[in-house]
Amino acid sequence: MHWRKLRHISPGSLKERSDRRFDAIAAEFLRKSAPDSRMGRHFGDLARVRHIITYSLSPFEQRAFANYFSKGIPNVWRRFTSSVFRVAPPMVAMYLTYTWGNQVHEQGKRKDPKQFENDE
Template sequence: MGKGFGNLAYVRNQIWFTLSPYEQRPFAKAIKAGLPNALRRITEEAPYVLPPLLLGYAVYSWTIGEAHHRSRKEYQLEHGGSH
């Protein structure tokens, strides 16, 4: 009657290359080449990433401390704010 699903058309001049799952090595040289490469990339990017992160953490911690200080009863009474 008709062709089944998967055999709908005949394709000419097409070449398929495949590897057996037993021949593939997805983690080949992952520790020997991958780990040093990752460390190199981290050390190269650290001067660009660390200063903004440290500045952001300093501003955040100062802001949290200042908010706690200003929410204290003593501060509110000294500066005429409501508690």
């Protein structure tokens, strides 16, 4: 809707003012009634950060799966094999300790049959 069409809903005092003044008031009205200004600031514009330059590439220029099979899968395998020998031994040791502790706990909860030989 063009702002000049708002003239019929403006108060009578606006009709008496010059067109230039009405143009400024109508432009201010449209600026304030825009959806962006009514609801506050958008999430990405909550704070103004100065002296930091960011660069980004348009999503239309990106290739999501570029070199996925030729470089991606070998890279995952290389990273896995380089760290598995640092991560796996402590995890195996902790698992064995945990299962041993549970086994000892279950054995400790058992009743001794010798204590109940003379019961009726």
